Amino acid sequence: MLNREKMNLPKYTERVIQFGEGNFLRCFFDWQLDIINKNSDLDAGVAVIRPIDYDTIPLLDIQDGLYTTIIRGINESGEIVKDSRVISSINREIPIYQQFEEYLRLAHNPDMRFIVSNTTEAGIVFSDEDRYEDKPQKTFPAKLTRLLHERFLAFNGDKDKGFILMPCELIDYNGEELKRIVLKYVELWNLGKEFENWINEANIWCSTLVDRIVTGYPRAEKDELVKELGYEDNFMTTGEYFYLFVIQGPKDILTKELRLDKVNLNILIVDDLKPYKMRKVGILNGAHTAMVPVAYLYGIDTVREGMENPEIQNFVERAIDEEIIPALNMDKKELIDFKDAVIKRFQNPYVKHMLIDISLNSMSKYKSRILPQVLEFHNKTGKLPKKLLFSLAALIRFYKGVRENGIPINLRDDKIHLDMYKNLWKTDNYEEIVKTVLGLEAHWEIDLNKVPGMTELVTEYLEKIDRLGVKKALEEVK
Numbered sequence: 001m002l003n004r005e006k007m008n009l010p011k012y013t014e015r016v017i018q019f020g021e022g023n024f025l026r027c028f029f030d031w032q033l034d035i036i037n038k039n040s041d042l043d044a045g046v047a048v049i050r051p052i053d054y055d056t057i058p059l060l061d062i063q064d065g066l067y068t069t070i071i072r073g074i075n076e077s078g079e080i081v082k083d084s085r086v087i088s089s090i091n092r093e094i095p096i097y098q099q100f101e102e103y104l105r106l107a108h109n110p111d112m113r114f115i116v117s118n119t120t121e122a123g124i125v126f127s128d129e130d131r132y133e134d135k136p137q138k139t140f141p142a143k144l145t146r147l148l149h150e151r152f153l154a155f156n157g158d159k160d161k162g163f164i165l166m167p168c169e170l171i172d173y174n175g176e177e178l179k180r181i182v183l184k185y186v187e188l189w190n191l192g193k194e195f196e197n198w199i200n201e202a203n204i205w206c207s208t209l210v211d212r213i214v215t216g217y218p219r220a221e222k223d224e225l226v227k228e229l230g231y232e233d234n235f236m237t238t239g240e241y242f243y244l245f246v247i248q249g250p251k252d253i254l255t256k257e258l259r260l261d262k263v264n265l266n267i268l269i270v271d272d273l274k275p276y277k278m279r280k281v282g283i284l285n286g287a288h289t290a291m292v293p294v295a296y297l298y299g300i301d302t303v304r305e306g307m308e309n310p311e312i313q314n315f316v317e318r319a320i321d322e323e324i325i326p327a328l329n330m331d332k333k334e335l336i337d338f339k340d341a342v343i344k345r346f347q348n349p350y351v352k353h354m355l356i357d358i359s360l361n362s363m364s365k366y367k368s369r370i371l372p373q374v375l376e377f378h379n380k381t382g383k384l385p386k387k388l389l390f391s392l393a394a395l396i397r398f399y400k401g402v403r404e405n406g407i408p409i410n411l412r413d414d415k416i417h418l419d420m421y422k423n424l425w426k427t428d429n430y431e432e433i434v435k436t437v438l439g440l441e442a443h444w445e446i447d448l449n450k451v452p453g454m455t456e457l458v459t460e461y462l463e464k465i466d467r468l469g470v471k472k473a474l475e476e477v478k
Contacts, residue, residue, distance in 0.1 A: 130188075132146065283335065300355065327372070
C-alpha cells in the first residue's frame, strides 16, 4: 500500500479544489500538477470533491491520496515508451454528501486559488429544483455557486480572494457556460448584485480543451503490474503518451500562477480555443470517423489494426494531408505536427480502440467531424474531396448492416436513421439511396445533392464498394 511517510513524499499546501475523482482528471490534470510541483515552487495540493452520493468505493485517503499513473505509447521519436509515476498532488478526498460542512470550510482557506472539474458533459446543467439550503445541491454548478458564495462571505467580498476556474468537461467554451449557469443560480437564490459583481470581477473563468485517452484501471494486467511496481495500488490508472491542455485565458496571469515557465508541458494558453477545437475535431476525430466504415468493411476491428494495414493507413494519411489539413485555417506546420502525433496515437499498442465502438451515432459524427471539411475543401478548391466522400459512401454501405463476409453489423444510431437505411437497402438502386441520404436537409442543414458532382461521385463509390468490396474500390480512389 502506498504511504507518504514511507515513500518520503511531501504533502503540498492545499490550493486546488477538484470536482471529480475519476481516472481522467487523475491521469491528466493531477498528473501535470504533480510534474509542476516537483519542478517549481508552486506547492499546490488538491482537495478532491466526490460529487456523487455513493460510498461503496473507498476514498483516495486510504492511500494518503497517492496513486500510480502508467503512461504508455509512442513518443516523438517513434519509440514505444512506458513510464510509471506515483502522483502526490492530491491531499485528500471529501465525500460531499457525507461531509458538506467540510466542503464549505474549503472556501475559508485563504490559500485556495484554483477550481478544476470534470463532471461529464451532462454535469454543467441548471436545475431550478436546487436550493441554497440543500446539503448539498444536486447539480455541480449549484454546488459550486454555494461554495463561491461561502467564499464571498468569508472574505467580505475581497476581490483578491477569487478563483481561477478551469472546467474540463467536453463542451464548447465550458468556462463561459459554467459561469452563465452559476449566474442563473445567483439570480434564482437572490444572492444580490454585490455577489454577482464579485463572480464577474474577482474570478477568472477559463474555457479549456483537454485531450488524452485514459484507459483507466488496468484490470487485466493487475498482477503483472503489481509485480513490476513492487506494491499494491487499487487506484492506479493508465493513459496514452500524448496529452494536450489548451486554456483560454490571460496568458501572463496563468503562466505565472501555474509556474508554466518552469516546466516543459504541452499546456497552451490561448486567446481563443476555436482553432484548436477545429484542429482536434477535424484531424483526430475526423480521421477516426473517416476510417471506421472503410476499415470495418475491409474486415478490420481496431484502430491499431487499421494503421497496421498499408492500404488503410495510406487512405487515412492521405485524407488528412490532402483534404482535411487544406480545409483548416491554422499554421500548416502546427497541423502537420498534430497529424503526426495523431498517427502515433492510432498506432499505440497499449490502446485497443474498437472501430464498432467509434461507429456509435456515425451519422451525427460525419456531420460534425467531416462535413465542415468537405464543404470548406470544395469552397476553397472547387473540387470534391475524394477520400472523405469515399468514406461517406462506405458509411452508407456500413448502414446496410452486414459486412462483406456476411456477418451482421451491430448498428447503433438514432432510430430515424436506422429505419431509413433499413428501407433504403431493400433495393440496390444506388443513386436513389445516395440522393435520399444526401437530401436529409434536417440532418445535414443543407441539401448535399446541390453540391455539384457530389451525388454522382458518392453513387459511383457506393456501387463499387457494394459490388466489388472495399479493398477493390479503394484502388480507384486517387
